[in-house]
Amino acid sequence: xxxxxxxxxxxxxxxxxxxxxxxxxxxxxxxxxxxxxxxxxxxxxxxxxxxxxxxxxxxxxxxxxxxxxxxxxxxxxxxxxxxxxxxxxxxxxxxxxxxxxxxxxxxxxxxxxxxxxxxxxxxxxxxxxxxxxxxxxxxxxxxxxxxxxx
Numbered sequence: 139x140x141x142x143x144x145x146x147x148x149x150x151x152x153x154x155x156x157x158x159x160x161x162x163x164x165x166x167x168x169x170x171x172x173x174x175x176x177x178x179x180x181x182x183x184x185x186x187x188x189x190x191x192x193x194x195x196x197x198x199x200x201x202x203x204x205x206x207x208x209x210x211x212x213x214x215x216x217x218x219x220x221x222x223x224x225x226x227x228x229x230x231x232x233x234x235x236x237x238x239x240x241x242x243x244x245x246x247x248x249x250x251x252x253x254x255x256x257x258x259x260x261x262x263x264x265x266x267x268x269x270x271x272x273x274x275x276x277x278x279x280x281x282x283x284x285x286x287x288x
Contacts, residue, residue: 156232159206160193161239162224163216168265170246172213174258187261193234194257202235210239214246214263 163170171189178185192213196205207218221237228234248263 157196157202158193158229158232158234159196159202159209160191160227160234160236161206161210161218161221162191162236163210163214163239163241164268165265168267170214171264171266172248172260173262173264175261176258189266191236192263203237206235206237206239210241211249213249213260215249216241216244216246 161170170192172192173187173189175187176185192210193206194209194213196202197208200208202223203221206221210216210218218239219242220240222239224236224238226233227236246263248260
């Protein structure tokens, strides 16, 4: 079912929300993550760094699935073979459509990060070992697309 959540939405009429799409890419028991750094007090990208799934905001007219495929190519240089919608997840300034993504063979590479926005900057990527099932929140366990079930 096509999903199109482009644009900003109002939540409780006070908070503007942004629609994003993110990819869960698993290989050999590890999930591909991107390390980002936010802007600090100086206005430069010297703020807090953190790990996140590859992904980003939707462009005008783009569906969630189109966005996740584009973001995988842009951020980690891989080609998405399939993208299966899992669920919407809240994040600080909006909602992210999360997809289980299968990619073509190849090694990921950090994409160019020359966006003219105040967005966080990508500073690295790595395959992070999946947590043990005991550590995974119950809402994430039932992902048959990933071969997981309780």
